[in-house]
Amino acid sequence: MKIVAITACPTGIAHTYMAAEKLSKAGAENGHEVKVETHGSIGVENSLTQVEIDEADGVIIAADKEVDKSRFAGKKVVIVPVIAAIKDPLGLIEKTQAAPVYGASKQVEEKAYASQKRERSLFYRALMNGVSHMIPFVVVGGLLIALALALGGEPTANGLVIPKDSVWFKVNMIGSAAFTFMAPILAGYIAYAIADRPGLTPGIIAGYIAANGSFYNSEAGAGFIGAIIAGFIAGYIAKWIKSWKVPQMMQPIMPILIIPIIATIIAGGLFVYVLGAPIAGVMEGLTKFLEGMQGSSKILLGLILGGMIAFDMGGPVNKVAFLFGSAMITAGQPHIMGAIAAAICVPPLGMGLATLLKKNRFEKEEQEAGKAALMMGLVGITEGAIPFAAADPLRVIPANMVGSMTAGALAMVWGVTNSVPHGGPVVAVLGAVEQVFFFFLAIIIGVIVTALTAVTLKKPLTTIKAK
Amino acid sequence: MKLTDYMTKDMIILDLKASSPQLALHQLIDVMESEGRITNKSDYYKALVNREAQSSTAIGFEVAIPHGKTDAVILPSVVFAKAPEGIEWESLDGDPVKLVFMIGVPEAAAGNEHLRILALLSRRLIDDSFRDGLKEAVTVDEIYAQLSTVEA
Numbered sequence: 001m002k003i004v005a006i007t008a009c010p011t012g013i014a015h016t017y018m019a020a021e022k023l024s025k026a027g028a029e030n031g032h033e034v035k036v037e038t039h040g041s042i043g044v045e046n047s048l049t050q051v052e053i054d055e056a057d058g059v060i061i062a063a064d065k066e067v068d069k070s071r072f073a074g075k076k077v078v079i080v081p082v083i084a085a086i087k088d089p090l091g092l093i094e095k096t097q098a099a100p101v102y103g104a105s106k107q108v109e110e111k112a113y114a115s116q117k118r119e120r121s122l123f124y125r126a127l128m129n130g131v132s133h134m135i136p137f138v139v140v141g142g143l144l145i146a147l148a149l150a151l152g153g154e155p156t157a158n159g160l161v162i163p164k165d166s167v168w169f170k171v172n173m174i175g176s177a178a179f180t181f182m183a184p185i186l187a188g189y190i191a192y193a194i195a196d197r198p199g200l201t202p203g204i205i206a207g208y209i210a211a212n213g214s215f216y217n218s219e220a221g222a223g224f225i226g227a228i229i230a231g232f233i234a235g236y237i238a239k240w241i242k243s244w245k246v247p248q249m250m251q252p253i254m255p256i257l258i259i260p261i262i263a264t265i266i267a268g269g270l271f272v273y274v275l276g277a278p279i280a281g282v283m284e285g286l287t288k289f290l291e292g293m294q295g296s297s298k299i300l301l302g303l304i305l306g307g308m309i310a311f312d313m314g315g316p317v318n319k320v321a322f323l324f325g326s327a328m329i330t331a332g333q334p335h336i337m338g339a340i341a342a343a344i345c346v347p348p349l350g351m352g353l354a355t356l357l358k359k360n361r362f363e364k365e366e367q368e369a370g371k372a373a374l375m376m377g378l379v380g381i382t383e384g385a386i387p388f389a390a391a392d393p394l395r396v397i398p399a400n401m402v403g404s405m406t407a408g409a410l411a412m413v414w415g416v417t418n419s420v421p422h423g424g425p426v427v428a429v430l431g432a433v434e435q436v437f438f439f440f441l442a443i444i445i446g447v448i449v450t451a452l453t454a455v456t457l458k459k460p461l462t463t464i465k466a467k
Numbered sequence: 468m469k470l471t472d473y474m475t476k477d478m479i480i481l482d483l484k485a486s487s488p489q490l491a492l493h494q495l496i497d498v499m500e501s502e503g504r505i506t507n508k509s510d511y512y513k514a515l516v517n518r519e520a521q522s523s524t525a526i527g528f529e530v531a532i533p534h535g536k537t538d539a540v541i542l543p544s545v546v547f548a549k550a551p552e553g554i555e556w557e558s559l560d561g562d563p564v565k566l567v568f569m570i571g572v573p574e575a576a577a578g579n580e581h582l583r584i585l586a587l588l589s590r591r592l593i594d595d596s597f598r599d600g601l602k603e604a605v606t607v608d609e610i611y612a613q614l615s616t617v618e619a
Contacts, residue, residue, distance in 0.1 A: 010521060013570060013582065014532045017589035025593060041536070041572075042582045064521065086526050087559050248619075252468075252580070 001032045003093055004048050004056040008039035008063035009082045016040040019062050019085035026089035034093065039067065043196075050122075058096025060085065069102060077102040122194065128363070130190035130231055131391040135369045137181045142376040142384050144175030149379045155430045159326075159421040179383065183211035183227035186390060190231030195238035195263075198255045202238055202263035206230035209271045213316075216276025219283060219323075223315020224386045225393070229275065234267035279316050286320040298335075298412045305336070306343035306408025306446075309423075310400040313347060313382040313389065326421035338416035338433065341380065342442045343404035344423025348384030349377035349443070350403045350450025351396065354458075357451055361458040366391065377447075380424025388454075395457040403450025407442045414438035468580050470588055470617035473545045478502055479607045479614075480548035483567065488519065488556045492533060495546045495569040503541070504571060510539035511571060525558035529602075530592055534570035534585075543581035544571045545588075547614065549601070566601055568592075580619075588617050 005023050009015035020036040027034030037048045048071070053059070059077040061067055062085035069077065076099040078092055085092055152168025153160035162169045187207025191199035209215045210226035222229070241259045250258070286308070293301055308321035325340040355362050355370025362370065369387045376384030389396040416439045420432035425443065433439050478498055485491035492515055499505045514535030518524065525531040531554075546569040553563030570585055591597045597613075604610045 011518060011534060011536050013534050013536065013572060013585050014524070014589045015522075015526070017586040018526060018593055021590040021593040038586070040582065040586055042579045042586065081522070083522050083526075083559065251619075 001057040001093070001097075002052075002055055003027060003032055003034045003058050003060060003096060004052055005034060005036045005060035005085070006039060006048075006063060006067050007036055007082055007085060008065050008067055010064055012039065012041035015064075015082045015086065019082045019089075020046075022086050022089040023060065023062070023093070027093060030090055030093070032093055039063070039065075058093075058099060059102070060092050060096060062092070073103040075102055076100070126190045126193035126232070126235065127228070127391055129193035130186040130188075130228070131387050132363075132365050133189040134182055134186040134390065135365050135387045137178050137185055138383060138387055139369060139372040141175045141178030141182070142372055142381050144171055144178065146175075146375050146379040146381060148172035148175060150426060153426070153430070155420040155422070155427065155432045160426070160430070180211075182383070182386070183221070183224060183230075184208040186224060187227040187231035187234065190228065191235035191238060194232070194235030195242060195259075198242060198259035199235045199238040199263070201260040202234035202267050203231050205264050206234040206267040206271055209268050209276070213276075213279065215272050216279065218276065218280035218316065220279075220316040220319035222271075222276065222279055223312040223318070224390050225312050225315055226271075226275070226279075228390060228393070230267065230271055233270060234263055237266050238263040283316050283320050286317065287324065290320065290324045299409045301336070302339045302409035302412030303405045304408075305339050305412075306346075306404035306406070307401045309340055309343040309382065309408070310347050310404035311397060313386055313400075318382065322421070329419055329421060334417035334419045334434075335412060335415060337421060338418040338435075338439065339408040339412040341418040341423035341427055341433070342411040342416065342439060342446065343408040344380045344382050345377040345425065345443060346403040346407050346446040346450055347377075347382055347389070347400035348373040349447045350400065351385045351388045351454060352377060353447055353451035354388075354399075354454040358455040358458075358460075360460045361455055362388075363391075363461065378424055379426040380422050382423070392458065396454060399450050399454035399457055402453050403446040403448075406449045407446025410442035410445060411439060414442065416442065468584055468619050469615050470545060470584050471611060471615040473543050473581060473584065474547065474614070475502060476607050476611050478544070478546045479610050480546070481605075481607065481610075483548040483550040483554070484552060485550070485554050488525075488531070488533070488554065488564075489516075491548075491550070491554050491556075491567060492516070492569070495533075495548060495567065498546050499540075499544060499569075499571060502544070504544040505539050506541060507539040510537055511535055513537075514539070515569075523557045523559065525556035525564050526592075527559040527562070528595075528598060529553075529558075529562055529565040530568070530598065531556050531558070531564040531566070532568045532570060532589070532592070534572070536572045536574060538574045540571040540573045543573065543585075545569070545585075547610065549610075566598065583619050584617065587619055591617055 007016045007019040038045045059072045059075045061079045062082045078099045148168040148171040152162040184204040184207040188204035191203025207227040207230045210230040211221040213221045305321050308317045311317045325337040328336040352370045352374035355367050373384035416435040418433050505511045514537040515533050524533045548567040556564040
């Protein structure tokens with residue numbers, strides 16, 4: 001038989017490992033394949049993979065403390081105190097075959113999602129680990145910047161500018177400092193979820209590189225999408241290096257020296273030379289494309305600009321659209337910035353509204369982030385929607401794009417203009433917008449479109465997570 | 468790293484006599500104190516007894532591993548004692564205890580190398596030949612040499 005087991009005890013020093021040893025030995029002596037995951041003071045070791053759990057004929061949980069059993073839904077599970085595994089390991093192995101199936105009553109609804117859950121299991125967990133650590137940075141940074149802009153900003157041709165001698169200038173700088181950590185933290189904790197502690201450093205550094213275009217001669221960094229990619233690359237490289245067989249002498253320095261250095265060099269190098277380089281090219285191509293679009297229909301241009309703004313929220317595609325809009329103000333075409341200003345605030349406002357409409361689509365932290373996103377949306381900080389997009393890109397990014405495209409196209413058609421390179425309701429309050437009524441109408445319609453699309457595409461959490 | 472990095476030869480006792488686990492613990496704690504490994508005897512004793520109260524650490528096959536994690540411990544430490552006459556310890560299999568490993572771990576210690584060694588010790592104790600070797604050993608040096616084979 002194939003058996004998987006977990007052992008755990010309160011102090012996690014002795015019994016955990018004795019029980020593990022007993023189970024493995026009893027298994028080996030009787031022709032069973034037993035793999036034991038230990039939850040000791042050191043942390044979780046010898047982790048069970050989803051494949052091993054799927055293939056197991058039975059599960060033994062020998063623990064004197066709480067252990068997450070959701071992984072074993074649908075398996076025959078024996079749950080006993082840790083001492084039982086030391087006393088009679090073979091008896092436990094045999095007992096699994098007569099054991100009740102864990103979570104049997106919820107089987108039917110879970111089955112439908114089981115395969116989906118398995119595939120995305122590590123991907124989803126890693127992503128959520130990154131997002132949950134990033135959220136405080138987005139909230140702190142976003143709210144400080146929002147406060148500084150709303151109370152200290154003055155509309156000028158260069159955007160909303162805060163006078164250098166005002167205290168709000170410093171507040172804005174502090175907020176910007178928090179934003180700087182967004183991508184590194186996101187990437188770092190994605191990598192941490194994949195490779196444990198040795199993944200953290202390579203992930204943070206690769207995320208920093210991803211967010212800073214200067215590493216690969218690009219005007220803009222790769223944004224949060226780049227940070228997600230960087231996190232996964234760094235995590236999997238660190239995990240791969242962890243699997244190397246090295247002489248025992250080298251083992252102590254692996255997690256603090258060898259793995260972080262090699263993984264950082266490979267992940268950072270990949271980003272600089274392989275992934276980062278094309279970004280500059282993509283930006284150039286998109287800029288040319290937009291310049292060529294100038295003569296075409298207003299609706300089409302509004303749709304394209306709105307979609308670009310919402311796609312990567314501060315990433316290269318967003319930057320191209322924004323810089324194009326800024327340039328067009330000086331060229332005497334402020335209606336282009338009008339469309340962009342409307343599109344800019346749709347993702348954070350739309351996702352904020354979505355968290356209020358349907359709470360069960362969002363984790364607790366996301367619900368809090370939703371309130372902060374509403375604040376950020378008002379002052380045109382698109383980044384407020386990043387936590388949602390990073391956690392569930394395939395559903396949230398389309399929802400954001402549809403809403404921003406709607407707002408962009410409507411603003412364009414209605415002749416909204418904006419003479420300040422900044423977005424969101426704040427520019428209207430500061431008097432930079434003409435056709436203010438239609439500006440707000442375009443935003444409101446866009447926000448509703450995003451919120452409804454998001455709650456329709458996203459599934460209620462209970463079915464995704466299949467407890 | 469070796470198990471013996473966490474002890475000295477003075478922390479090996481060849482003939483422990485005690486009529487109860489509590490009395491055995493007190494004698495071993497005295498050793499910890501005289502070796503300067505703990506700051507406070509009663510705090511460490513409390514940690515050990517609390518652990519014992521959750522379930523006996525006499526895990527059968529004549530072995531007990533009382534252990535406590537508390538700030539009263541200065542350095543991760545192991546005291547080893549042989550009790551040829553046996554100690555009644557409410558063991559899992561009912562047999563008296565003849566080998567005692569008393570473990571002390573500070574609440575916050577740098578790194579987790581010591582936890583790895585102790586985990587390894589726990590695994591080795593399941594091995595019959597390791598236990599038999601310790602039971603047959605008669606001098607401190609012999610025991611020390613055998614314990615030093617627990618290394619990671």
